[in-house]
Amino acid sequence: MNYSLNSLPAREVKPRERGFTMAMDKGLSIREVEDFLEVAGEYVDIVKLGWGTSYVVPNLEKKLDVYRAAGIPTYFGGTLFEAFIVRNQFDDYRRVLDKYKMTFAEVSDGSIELDHDLKCGYIKTLAEQVTVLSEVGSKDAEKIIPPYKWINLMQAELDAGAWKVIGEAREGGNVGLFRSTGEVRSGLVEEILTKIPFEKIIWEAPIKAQQVWFVKLLGANVNLGNIAPSEIVPLETVRLGLRGDTFFHFLNQETGNLKDC
Amino acid sequence: MNYSLNSLPAREVKPRERGFTMAMDKGLSIREVEDFLEVAGEYVDIVKLGWGTSYVVPNLEKKLDVYRAAGIPTYFGGTLFEAFIVRNQFDDYRRVLDKYKMTFAEVSDGSIELDHDLKCGYIKTLAEQVTVLSEVGSKDAEKIIPPYKWINLMQAELDAGAWKVIGEAREGGNVGLFRSTGEVRSGLVEEILTKIPFEKIIWEAPIKAQQVWFVKLLGANVNLGNIAPSEIVPLETVRLGLRGDTFFHFLNQETGNLKDC
Amino acid sequence: MNYSLNSLPAREVKPRERGFTMAMDKGLSIREVEDFLEVAGEYVDIVKLGWGTSYVVPNLEKKLDVYRAAGIPTYFGGTLFEAFIVRNQFDDYRRVLDKYKMTFAEVSDGSIELDHDLKCGYIKTLAEQVTVLSEVGSKDAEKIIPPYKWINLMQAELDAGAWKVIGEAREGGNVGLFRSTGEVRSGLVEEILTKIPFEKIIWEAPIKAQQVWFVKLLGANVNLGNIAPSEIVPLETVRLGLRGDTFFHFLNQETGNLKDC
Numbered sequence: 001m002n003y004s005l006n007s008l009p010a011r012e013v014k015p016r017e018r019g020f021t022m023a024m025d026k027g028l029s030i031r032e033v034e035d036f037l038e039v040a041g042e043y044v045d046i047v048k049l050g051w052g053t054s055y056v057v058p059n060l061e062k063k064l065d066v067y068r069a070a071g072i073p074t075y076f077g078g079t080l081f082e083a084f085i086v087r088n089q090f091d092d093y094r095r096v097l098d099k100y101k102m103t104f105a106e107v108s109d110g111s112i113e114l115d116h117d118l119k120c121g122y123i124k125t126l127a128e129q130v131t132v133l134s135e136v137g138s139k140d141a142e143k144i145i146p147p148y149k150w151i152n153l154m155q156a157e158l159d160a161g162a163w164k165v166i167g168e169a170r171e172g173g174n175v176g177l178f179r180s181t182g183e184v185r186s187g188l189v190e191e192i193l194t195k196i197p198f199e200k201i202i203w204e205a206p207i208k209a210q211q212v213w214f215v216k217l218l219g220a221n222v223n224l225g226n227i228a229p230s231e232i233v234p235l236e237t238v239r240l241g242l243r244g245d246t247f248f249h250f251l252n253q254e255t256g257n258l259k260d261c
Numbered sequence: 262m263n264y265s266l267n268s269l270p271a272r273e274v275k276p277r278e279r280g281f282t283m284a285m286d287k288g289l290s291i292r293e294v295e296d297f298l299e300v301a302g303e304y305v306d307i308v309k310l311g312w313g314t315s316y317v318v319p320n321l322e323k324k325l326d327v328y329r330a331a332g333i334p335t336y337f338g339g340t341l342f343e344a345f346i347v348r349n350q351f352d353d354y355r356r357v358l359d360k361y362k363m364t365f366a367e368v369s370d371g372s373i374e375l376d377h378d379l380k381c382g383y384i385k386t387l388a389e390q391v392t393v394l395s396e397v398g399s400k401d402a403e404k405i406i407p408p409y410k411w412i413n414l415m416q417a418e419l420d421a422g423a424w425k426v427i428g429e430a431r432e433g434g435n436v437g438l439f440r441s442t443g444e445v446r447s448g449l450v451e452e453i454l455t456k457i458p459f460e461k462i463i464w465e466a467p468i469k470a471q472q473v474w475f476v477k478l479l480g481a482n483v484n485l486g487n488i489a490p491s492e493i494v495p496l497e498t499v500r501l502g503l504r505g506d507t508f509f510h511f512l513n514q515e516t517g518n519l520k521d522c
Numbered sequence: 523m524n525y526s527l528n529s530l531p532a533r534e535v536k537p538r539e540r541g542f543t544m545a546m547d548k549g550l551s552i553r554e555v556e557d558f559l560e561v562a563g564e565y566v567d568i569v570k571l572g573w574g575t576s577y578v579v580p581n582l583e584k585k586l587d588v589y590r591a592a593g594i595p596t597y598f599g600g601t602l603f604e605a606f607i608v609r610n611q612f613d614d615y616r617r618v619l620d621k622y623k624m625t626f627a628e629v630s631d632g633s634i635e636l637d638h639d640l641k642c643g644y645i646k647t648l649a650e651q652v653t654v655l656s657e658v659g660s661k662d663a664e665k666i667i668p669p670y671k672w673i674n675l676m677q678a679e680l681d682a683g684a685w686k687v688i689g690e691a692r693e694g695g696n697v698g699l700f701r702s703t704g705e706v707r708s709g710l711v712e713e714i715l716t717k718i719p720f721e722k723i724i725w726e727a728p729i730k731a732q733q734v735w736f737v738k739l740l741g742a743n744v745n746l747g748n749i750a751p752s753e754i755v756p757l758e759t760v761r762l763g764l765r766g767d768t769f770f771h772f773l774n775q776e777t778g779n780l781k782d783c
Contacts, residue, residue: 032296086508244573287752317524
C-alpha cells in the first residue's frame with residue numbers, strides 16, 4: 001500500500017478463498033487488459049469472458065495469453081456453456097475448453113431449462129477436465145426461486161464437484177439475487193448463508209449499492225463477481241472502508257479504532 | 262469466428278446494407294480508437310463523431326486518418342450541421358467537409374426548426390459532395406411526431422438523395438423513437454416499416470433493452486446506431502443469440518435448431 | 523479549434539479561475555491518463571484522485587508524475603483526509619502530502635462529524651502547506667443543510683484559507699446539491715450565489731442533466747467538478763452550445779447571433 005493508515009480491516013491476499021473478486025471482460029482489447037491488470041491485478045482473482053463474447057472477439061487467443069502471463073485464470077460465461085448444450089454440442093464445448101487451454105469453466109442454466117440431475121452430471125464430467133464454477137438463479141426476472149431451493153441446488157452442485165457456486169445477477173444486477181429494481185433479496189441471502197459456507201459462494205453484484213450491501217453484511221472478504229474492470233479499484237476501497245459508503249462500517253465512530261464486525 | 266456453433270442466424274458481412282452498426286465516438290484518443298477497432302473493427306460499419314465534439318478534440322485529423330486506414334467511414338453528428346446552418350454558415354460547413362476529406366455527412370433538424378423543403382435542399386446539395394445520412398425526429402422530448410409524418414419525412418429525404426435515414430434517439434435513448442423512460446414507441450416503428458424499406462433505416466438504440474427489442478422485431482441484421490464503442494461486441498452477441506436476452510429468439514427451444522424468424 | 527464557427531460563447535483559457543473543470547480519476551492506468559490528457563488536457567484544470575483510491579492503486583507515484591508533466595495539479599479526495607482525521611493521523615496525512623509532493627488538498631466532512639471550528643483549523647494549517655479546496659455538504663442523503671448554513675459554512679472556510687469551496691454531490695450526483703433522484707436543489711444554489719462569489723465555488727455535477735442545468739443558470743464558464751474523464755469533451759460542447767441540450771442557450775433563435783446571457 002502507498003501509505004499507512006491504522007485500523008483497516010484485514011484483507012486476504014492471493015491466492016485467496018475469501019475476499020475473492022471476479023471481474024467481467026465483455027470485449028477488452030489487449031492494451032485494455034494490460035491497463036486493467038496494471039491497476040487491479042492484485043485485486044482480481046478470476047476473469048469471466050462474459051456470455052458469448054468469446055465467440056466474436058478477434059483477439060481471444062492473445063488475450064487469454066495476457067491473462068495467463070499475469071497469473072489470472074479466465075473462464076467463458078455460463079451462457080456460452082448453455083449455447084453449446086442447447087445445440088447438443090457438449091463434446092464440442094469440451095474440445096473448445098481444451099483448444100484454449102482453459103482451466104476453469106462455468107455450468108449454468110440461466111437461459112435454458114435443465115434437469116438438475118443432468119446439470120450436476122455436466123458439473124461432474126467437466127470437473128474431471130477443469131475447475132468448475134456453477135451458477136444458480138435464472139436470468140428471467142419472472143422466475144423466483146424460493147430460498148430452500150437455492151440452498152438445495154447450491155449444495156447439490158457443490159457435491160457434484162463445483163469448486164464454488166455463483167449467485168446470479170447478470171451484468172445489470174436486476175435478476176436472481178436482486179429485485180428488478182436492483183434491490184437485494186436480503187432474506188434470501190441470509191437464509192442461504194445458514195447452510196452454505198461463506199467462502200463457497202460468489203455473489204454477482206455489479207452495482208455499487210449491491211457491493212456495499214454485501215460488504216456490510218459479510219465483511220471486507222466477501223466473494224463478489226460481475227465487477228466491471230474499471231470498478232475493481234473502487235470496490236477495493238469499499239472493502240477497506242475508504243469510501244463514504246462503508247466508512248464507519250469497520251470503525252468505531254468515537255475512537256477511530258476497528259470495530260468487531 | 263473462434264469456434265463452431267450450430268444454428269446461428271446468418272450475419273451479413275462487410276460491406277453490408279443490412280445488419281449495419283453505427284458507433285458513436287464522443288472523444289476517443291488515438292489509442293482508444295485503435296483498441297476499439299482491434300476488437301470491433303469487423304462489426305462496425307460507420308462511426309459518428311457525436312454532435313459538436315469534432316470542434317473541441319485536439320486529435321481530429323489524426324483520428325480520422327486512423328479510421329480511414331481501417332476502412333471505416335466517419336461523419337460529424339447532425340448537431341454540428343445544425344450549428345453551421347443556424348449561423349448561416351452552410352458554405353463553411355461544406356468547406357469543413359472538404360478540409361477533412363469527409364465522405365459522409367448527416368443532415369438533421371433535431372435542435373433547430375427547419376422548413377422541410379429547405380432540409381431536403383440541403384440533402385440534395387450535400388449529396389453531390391458526400392453520401393448523406395438524414396435524421397428524422399426531434400431531440401425535444403415534448404415534440405411528438407405522428408407516424409404518418411415520420412413516414413412522409415423519411416420518404417422525402419430518401420427521395421432528395423439521402424442514402425439512409427436515421428431514427429433519432431440521442432445518446433441517452435430517451436427521445437424520438439423512445440419515450441422519456443427509454444421504452445420503444447413500438448407502434449411507430451411498425452408503422453414506419455410498412456412504408457420505408459428495412460435496409461434504408463438506421464435505428465438509434467444506445468440502450469441494451471432497445472437493441473434487444475429491435476433484434477427481436479427485425480432480426481439479426483437490423484441497422485442500429487449510437488452504439489458506444491465498448492458495446493459493439495455485446496451487441497454482436499445479441500444479434501447472434503449468444504446473450505441471455507435473445508438466446509431463444511433464433512432457436513427452437515426443443516430441438517436447438519434455427520427457427521424461422 | 524479545428525474550424526471556425528461564429529457566435530460561440532467566450533471560454534476562459536488556462537490558467538483560469540472561472541470555467542474551471544475538475545475531473546475524477548478513480549483508478550486510471552498510466553496509458554489511460556495519457557489518453558485522457560491527449561483529448562482533454564486543455565479542458566481539465568485539476569484532477570481529484572477519488573476518495574481512498576490513492577491508497578490501493580499500485581501506480582500512484584508514476585501517475586502523479588504524468589499529471590505533473592502535463593501541468594495538471596492533482597489532489598486526494600476528501601474522504602481520504604477524513605480517513606486520516608478519524609484515526610487521529612492528521613500529522614501522518616501531512617507527511618503523505620509531502621511524500622507525494624502534493625500542491626493541493628481537500629478538507630471535507632462528508633462522512634465524519636467535524637466541529638466547524640476544528641474543520642476551519644485544519645484548513646488553516648493545511649493552507650500553509652498546500653492550496654486547500656474545502657467541501658461543504660454531507661454524503662448522507664438524510665442530512666439536509668439549509669441554505670443560510672451552506673453560506674455560513676462556505677464563507678467561514680474561505681476565510682480560513684480555502685482557495686475554493688466545493689458543493690458536494692458524490693460520484694453519483696445524488697446527495698448534497700441534489701435530491702436523491704439527481705434533481706438539482708435549485709433554490710439552494712441560487713441562494714448561495716447571492717453571497718458567495720461565483721468563481722469561488724466548484725459545483726460537483728457528474729450527471730449530464732446537472733451540468734446542463736449549471737451551464738444554463740451560470741453560463742459557459744461555471745466551475746464544475748466530479749466529471750468522468752470520458753465526459754470532459756462532451757462537457758466542453760455543453761459549455762459551448764454545441765450539444766442539443768444548450769444549443770439555443772447562447773444563441774438568438776432568429777438571427778443565429780449570440781444572446782446576452
